[in-house]
Amino acid sequence: MTTLVTSPRAANGLFSSARRPDGIPKVRGEFAFSSDLEAEGMLWGHLLRSPHPSAAIVRLDVSPAWEIAGVEAVITADDVPGWKTYGLEYPDQPVFASDVVRYEGEPIAAVAADHPDTARRAAEAIVVEYELREPLVDPEVAEEAEPIHPLGNLLLRQRVLRGDPEAMGPVVVEGTYETGMQDQAFMGPESGLAVPAPDGGVDLYVATQWLHVDQDQLARCLALPLDQVRLHLAGVGGAFGAREDMSMQVQICLLALRTGKPVKIVYTREESFRGHVHRHPAHMWYRHTADHDGRLVKVETRLILDGGAYHSSSTAVISNAACFATGPYKVPNAIVDASAVRTNNPPCGAMRGFGAVQVCFGYEAQMDKLAAALRMDPVELRLLNVLATGDDLITGQVITGAAPAAEVIRTCASATLPPGGPDTEPELALPGGASRAAERGRVKRGVGFAVGFKNLLFSSAFDDYSTARCRLEGGEVTVTSAAVEVGQGLVTLIQQIAREVLGVEAVALGEAETAGIGSAGSTSASRQTWMTGGAVNAACQAVRDRLLAAVANRVGVDAGALALEYGRVTSNTFGIDLDLTEAAAGEIFEETVMFRHAPTDVLDENGQGDAHVSFAFAAHRAVVDVDLDLGLVKVVEVATSQDVGRVMNPLQLVGQLEGGISQGVGFAVMEGLVLDGGRLRNASFTDYIIPTALDMPEVTIQALIEEPEPGAPFGAKGVGEPPSISSTAAVVAAIRDATGLELSKAPVRPQDIALALAARRLAPEEERTS
Amino acid sequence: MCELSASETELLGYHLRVNGRDYQVIDAQLCENLLYVLRERLRLYGAKNACLEGECGSCSVLVDGVLECACTVLAAAAAGRDVVTVEGLTPAGGDLSDIQQAFVEQGAVQCGFCTPGLIVSVHHLLSHNPVPTDLEVREAISGNLCRCTGYGRILAAVHAVAAARANGEGAGS
Numbered sequence: 001m002t003t004l005v006t007s008p009r010a011a012n013g014l015f016s017s018a019r020r021p022d023g024i025p026k027v028r029g030e031f032a033f034s035s036d037l038e039a040e041g042m043l044w045g046h047l048l049r050s051p052h053p054s055a056a057i058v059r060l061d062v063s064p065a066w067e068i069a070g071v072e073a074v075i076t077a078d079d080v081p082g083w084k085t086y087g088l089e090y091p092d093q094p095v096f097a098s099d100v101v102r103y104e105g106e107p108i109a110a111v112a113a114d115h116p117d118t119a120r121r122a123a124e125a126i127v128v129e130y131e132l133r134e135p136l137v138d139p140e141v142a143e144e145a146e147p148i149h150p151l152g153n154l155l156l157r158q159r160v161l162r163g164d165p166e167a168m169g170p171v172v173v174e175g176t177y178e179t180g181m182q183d184q185a186f187m188g189p190e191s192g193l194a195v196p197a198p199d200g201g202v203d204l205y206v207a208t209q210w211l212h213v214d215q216d217q218l219a220r221c222l223a224l225p226l227d228q229v230r231l232h233l234a235g236v237g238g239a240f241g242a243r244e245d246m247s248m249q250v251q252i253c254l255l256a257l258r259t260g261k262p263v264k265i266v267y268t269r270e271e272s273f274r275g276h277v278h279r280h281p282a283h284m285w286y287r288h289t290a291d292h293d294g295r296l297v298k299v300e301t302r303l304i305l306d307g308g309a310y311h312s313s314s315t316a317v318i319s320n321a322a323c324f325a326t327g328p329y330k331v332p333n334a335i336v337d338a339s340a341v342r343t344n345n346p347p348c349g350a351m352r353g354f355g356a357v358q359v360c361f362g363y364e365a366q367m368d369k370l371a372a373a374l375r376m377d378p379v380e381l382r383l384l385n386v387l388a389t390g391d392d393l394i395t396g397q398v399i400t401g402a403a404p405a406a407e408v409i410r411t412c413a414s415a416t417l418p419p420g421g422p423d424t425e426p427e428l429a430l431p432g433g434a435s436r437a438a439e440r441g442r443v444k445r446g447v448g449f450a451v452g453f454k455n456l457l458f459s460s461a462f463d464d465y466s467t468a469r470c471r472l473e474g475g476e477v478t479v480t481s482a483a484v485e486v487g488q489g490l491v492t493l494i495q496q497i498a499r500e501v502l503g504v505e506a507v508a509l510g511e512a513e514t515a516g517i518g519s520a521g522s523t524s525a526s527r528q529t530w531m532t533g534g535a536v537n538a539a540c541q542a543v544r545d546r547l548l549a550a551v552a553n554r555v556g557v558d559a560g561a562l563a564l565e566y567g568r569v570t571s572n573t574f575g576i577d578l579d580l581t582e583a584a585a586g587e588i589f590e591e592t593v594m595f596r597h598a599p600t601d602v603l604d605e606n607g608q609g610d611a612h613v614s615f616a617f618a619a620h621r622a623v624v625d626v627d628l629d630l631g632l633v634k635v636v637e638v639a640t641s642q643d644v645g646r647v648m649n650p651l652q653l654v655g656q657l658e659g660g661i662s663q664g665v666g667f668a669v670m671e672g673l674v675l676d677g678g679r680l681r682n683a684s685f686t687d688y689i690i691p692t693a694l695d696m697p698e699v700t701i702q703a704l705i706e707e708p709e710p711g712a713p714f715g716a717k718g719v720g721e722p723p724s725i726s727s728t729a730a731v732v733a734a735i736r737d738a739t740g741l742e743l744s745k746a747p748v749r750p751q752d753i754a755l756a757l758a759a760r761r762l763a764p765e766e767e768r769t770s
Numbered sequence: 771m772c773e774l775s776a777s778e779t780e781l782l783g784y785h786l787r788v789n790g791r792d793y794q795v796i797d798a799q800l801c802e803n804l805l806y807v808l809r810e811r812l813r814l815y816g817a818k819n820a821c822l823e824g825e826c827g828s829c830s831v832l833v834d835g836v837l838e839c840a841c842t843v844l845a846a847a848a849a850g851r852d853v854v855t856v857e858g859l860t861p862a863g864g865d866l867s868d869i870q871q872a873f874v875e876q877g878a879v880q881c882g883f884c885t886p887g888l889i890v891s892v893h894h895l896l897s898h899n900p901v902p903t904d905l906e907v908r909e910a911i912s913g914n915l916c917r918c919t920g921y922g923r924i925l926a927a928v929h930a931v932a933a934a935r936a937n938g939e940g941a942g943s
Contacts, residue, residue: 019874026882027870027889029816029856033882036815116810117799187820187828187883187917237820237883238917269821428905434912487881487918651877651923658920659880685825685915692912693921694905 013500014714017651020492021509022485034207034234035191039262042193043072043112045255046119046265047248048126049274050101050108053137053344053678054148055130057099062109064125070114071122073258080254082223088213088245092151093310093347095221095250101130102148102309103346104679105274110248112255112263135344135678139306140283142341148309155307155314155340158322160607162394163333169289169297173369177286177362178745179728180672181306182279182663184351185690188237190247190275191266194256201228202253207236209243211482211512212519221250222257226514229253233512239486240663241350242276244524245312273683277312277349278673280305280340282321282358288366294374294381298333299326299366299394303359305340305348312349314340319460320355322607326394327363328405328453328617329385334394336607344678350524352663353724356454361746364450364729368736379413379449386451396608402707402717405617408641409451411703412619415639418698421445422625431625431632433694438627445636446626448733451619452725455612456718457527461602464527467518468535469510469592470498470543475581477502479540480510483520483532488720489652490528494536496649497713501540504567504580518594526616526718529648534713535595542591551576551583598711614709618642618722620661620730622668623697626738631754633669635695635731641703645717653719658699660723666691667724668731672747784849788812789858800846804838805829807845808855816856816886820915827914830887830894831855837894839913856886859893868931868939869893876927880918888914892928901932 012018025031062074077084077098084098085091097106109126113119136145142153192206201224208214211231219229236243248265255263267275283304289297303321307314322338351357371378387393389403422430422443430438458464469480479498485491491509498507510516520532544564551569552559561571569583570576601609623636638661647653663671670689674681682688708715728746736743741756783796786807793812805822808814808831817840818828824842831840832854840855859867866874869892879885888911895902895910902910907928908921916924 017877020879022882023874023879024864024866024870026879026885027866027873028860029886029889030860031882032815033818035819036809038810038813115799116806117801185917186881187818187826187915188881189820236881237818238881240917266819269823269826426905428909434909489880655877655880655919655923658922659918660920662920663917684823685821686823690915690917691920692915693908693925694912696908696921699920699922 011505012496014496014648016496017649018492018496020489021495022491032235033188033237034205035189035266037193037205037234037264039193039195042262042264043114043259044116044119045110045112045252045263046116046123047107047251048109048123050097050104050106052101052130052132053104054133054135055101056133057097057101057128058131059127059129061127064127065111065122068118068122068125070118071111073112073255074109075254075258076109079258080221083220086217086221086246086250087311088313089315090151090311092149102344105346107251110251110255112259137343137345137675137678139304139341139343142343143339148344149342153342155311155342156318157339158319158603158607159605160322160334160336160394162331165335167298167333169291171290171292171370171373172287173366173373174287175366175369176744177284177365179282179358179361180747181281181348181675182351182667182671183273183673183688184240184242185688186238186240186242189267189269189272192234192248192252193262193264194252195262196256196260199228201230202256203230203232204249204253205232205234206249207234207243209239209484209486209524210522211484211514213522214246214249215514217246218249218253222253231514233484236484236486239523240352241354241524244350244522245277247275269685270683273688274680277347279351280307280317280348280358284359284362286362286366288370290370290374294376294384296329296331296385299331300335301325303338305358306343306345307340308343308345308347310347312347314348317355319603320454321359323393323395323611324356324454325359325363327360328387328451330387330391331394336394345675346680352660353454353721354525356452356725357728360450360452360725361729364726364733368733379409382409382451395603395611397610397612399615401614402643402645402709403615403617404643404705404707405451405453407705408617408619408643412621412639412641413449415621415700415702417447418623418637425625429634431627431634432630437630437632439629442628443625444628444738446624446734446738447621448730448737449621450726450729450733451617452729453615453617454721454725456614456616457525457530457597459600459612461600464521464531465594465596466520466531466535467592467594468532468539469517469590470539472543472547472580472584472589475579475584476508477504477506478508478510479536480517481520481532481536482512482514482517483528484512484523486523488656489649490532492652493529493533493648497533497536498540501537501544503565526721529716529718530712531595531597535593537713538593538595539591542593543589546589546591547583550587551578554585614712614717616643616717616722618726620727622730622734624731624734624738626735626753628739628757629754631750631752633735633748635665635669635697637698637700638665638727638730639700639702640723641705642719642722643705643707643717644719645709645712646706646715647704648714648716653704654701656719657701657723660720661699661727662691662696664724664727665697665731668728668746669748782846784846786848786853788814788853789855798845802845803841804843804845804848805840808840814855814857818883818886820883827891828884828887830890830914832890832894837891856889859889868934872927872930876930877923878919878927884914884916888924896932901936
């Protein structure tokens with residue numbers, strides 16, 4: 001297990017469980033989330049959204065909205081002064097639909113009024129006449145179907161061809177798998193406050209994942225210079241990918257600029273479900289072949305991801321899915337045909353795990369099938385094939401960094417099983433929980449195992465950097481970054497790093513905003529510990545070096561003779577002992593650093609290239625109890641081991657693992673957006689179920705593998721995404737173990753179990769054994 | 771919120787008693803729920819607005835000692851009743867209650883959007899059941915959705931408070 005070292009120089013430095021600086025205001029209810037903002041004379045905004053997934057707009061009449069008292073602005077596509085569209089990768093998403101709507105929930109108009117209900121009623125008063133079209137909702141036929149957007153229905157096809165396409169092993173397993181559309185379901189709904197500025201610009205206080213990329217898109221749509229579009233981070237109530245794309249950023253700024261008054265928009269939960277991107281549903285076909293010893297010979301797969309109506313980050317998601325399609329295994333021959341397509345379903349984009357989650361569900365089910373075909377222990381099969389440092393991926397990229405995947409698997413699989421079984425669980429802990437629906441004798445326990453991996457940081461030649469500033473003035477240290485804290489605890493790590501480098505306890509955090517500092521990049525791809533951590537480290541080191549040089553110069557000694565520890569500049573040799581104020585002697589030391597990771601390449605047409613910087617691995621072993629009659633599942637325990645590079649903050653790390661596993665568990669047994677002809681049927685927390693405290697299993701952290709990552713500041717890998725990659729696959733594997741069913745779709749619904757088992761019971765004996 | 775006929779949009783005024791203090795609400799629409807009035811009229815932003823349909827517990831408050839989702843209480847109907855929000859469970863002067871302190875110490879806070887509601891729920895639980903079992907805690911907070919933590923550190927915080935109180939280390943606020 002992990003040995004943790006506490007900094008000798010500051011009590012809450014690196015590797016300690018330093019407490020989060022925003023913890024106290026958050027428990028007091030005083031932390032200002034984006035929905036808690038107010039301004040004098042503020043108006044409320046509301047968006048009118050399309051009720052149809054596919055339609056032409058034949059008439060749009062906003063005049064009824066103007067007849068409602070209290071309305072101060074009504075805007076449509078005609079009122080967008082700059083680019084009418086935006087998007088993270090391609091600007092293909094309209095600010096307001098004007099001629100056609102391509103998904104249910106697409107904004108058509110916006111209203112500002114003196115009361116949120118007035119704004120909502122006014123938006124509903126707007127008359128829109130639609131000519132309904134048959135929505136394109138089947139991703140399997142999307143590529144060949146009539147284009148629903150001028151850019152076509154194929155968002156990206158990424159093939160990966162490796163080795164000999166004719167190679168075949170003697171043992172063959174094949175399967176088709178599907179994963180559903182998961183919602184990030186953060187608690188803090190999309191919200192923001194836009195304040196018009198005297199210079200003709202606008203200040204936007206908003207919850208997002210990347211201030212500067214919002215600013216770029218906003219400025220283009222508003223036709224304003226960048227310096228007149230100033231974004232300020234408002235408190236973020238969770239993100240998990242859903243805030244990478246803009247929500248109401250453009251519309252709220254337009255309303256503020258139009259009225260000359262501050263405007264606030266707060267989404268309802270239903271709007272939140274309709275107004276942000278989701279995890280791409282996946283259709284996957286796999287064929288694995290192996291030799292008789294279990295060594296993989298070739299993996300073939302065809303992947304289709306439903307990108308929904310607009311591009312969002314589909315290109316990057318499908319590239320990830322293609323790269324990681326065969327799992328953390330040595331695969332000498334591979335044929336991957338991966339495509340993301342456009343449909344009239346809700347747009348899909350980033351969510352924790354980003355393309356790696358879907359394929360893990362497929363390839364891990366295949367590894368279990370292969371183990372069964374070989375009559376081999378599934379963990380042994382994985383260990384036989386697992387990647388290690390020096391191996392190459394199917395993209396030809398050689399893993400040069402830490403890849404302790406075998407140790408991750410071995411330790412996780414060795415976790416002691418929880419004692420007892422359905423016979424000994426309290427009634428409330430059986431499947432069905434508080435409904436007390438389970439008949440104890442009809443509850444069966446199962447165990448499943450899965451391992452997954454993905455890239456850290458931005459890939460594919462993206463110019464990925466983070467900017468940070470350290471300022472030492474009068475003994476006070478302030479660190480500033482535009483990096484977004486979404487709840488993960490980056491603000492704690494920034495303080496820990498500054499404490500470690502400068503030896504001081506008190507580290508103030510500057511405002512995260514676009515005007516004050518350059519981009520920190522996105523809070524996504526498990527990248528901020530590495531990227532902003534690296535930038536903060538470098539900026540603090542630069543200040544330390546300048547301070548020591550200044551003192552050395554002043555007192556006439558070599559800077560190498562000086563140390564900065566416990567907030568004091570000291571030298572035993574020369575009898576120097578100065579506090580920071582004395583050491584600085586009135587001088588202000590400020591250093592701003594842009595930190596970049598090693599460059600990457602784009603994949604070529606055969607999917608070959610060094611597209612990634614670093615990889616992280618995690619394994620999960622799930623234990624479930626299944627009610628064989630009702631199909632209800634209680635996840636009893638999830639044990640995990642994870643490749644973390646270095647534990648930066650043990651307490652926060654546990655929180656990332658437990659939280660990521662809860663989302664993986666949810667995706668396995670309860671979380672799926674239900675679409676009916678492109679219409680979202682469960683856009684509420686009543687109908688889209690996420691795990692409660694009663695649903696959440698015990699999490700056993702079996703091992704945190706600390707093999708420092710070369711090139712990563714402090715050797716630390718990002719830890720946010722790996723907990724969500726194989727946890728879903730492990731839970732479904734456990735349900736298969738308990739039921740004997742194939743269960744090729746996630747989430748597994750009660751009827752998928754209960755009806756299949758009932759059918760099996762009713763089937764004639766010969767069918768049951770065949 | 772609600773659909774209103776023109777006559778129902780008539781504005782009204784009433785008094786609310788929140789955290790022991792009397793507030794006058796003026797020019798309010800009848801359809802406003804307690805959460806809206808607490809947040810947007812009284813500027814008590816502690817109760818949060820995550821679902822607005824009584825599913826997530828982010829707006830948990832006590833109404834005459836009963837744990838309620840403020841979003842499902844008509845504000846005008848709360849007139850004359852004792853409303854307690856997270857602000858009312860927070861000691862003055864920057865101190866924390868033992869529950870709040872445990873949430874910070876045990877890592878129970880990530881994004882923090884569910885936290886104020888959980889503080890209220892846990893306060894209510896431990897007032898009625900000072901030494902709950904793990905399942906009792908899970909059931910009691912199962913009306914409070916948290917998306918970040920997976921609840922592990924929240925459970926640890928609740929048990930830490932219960933244990934400390936059982937050892938006579940103060941009952942907090």
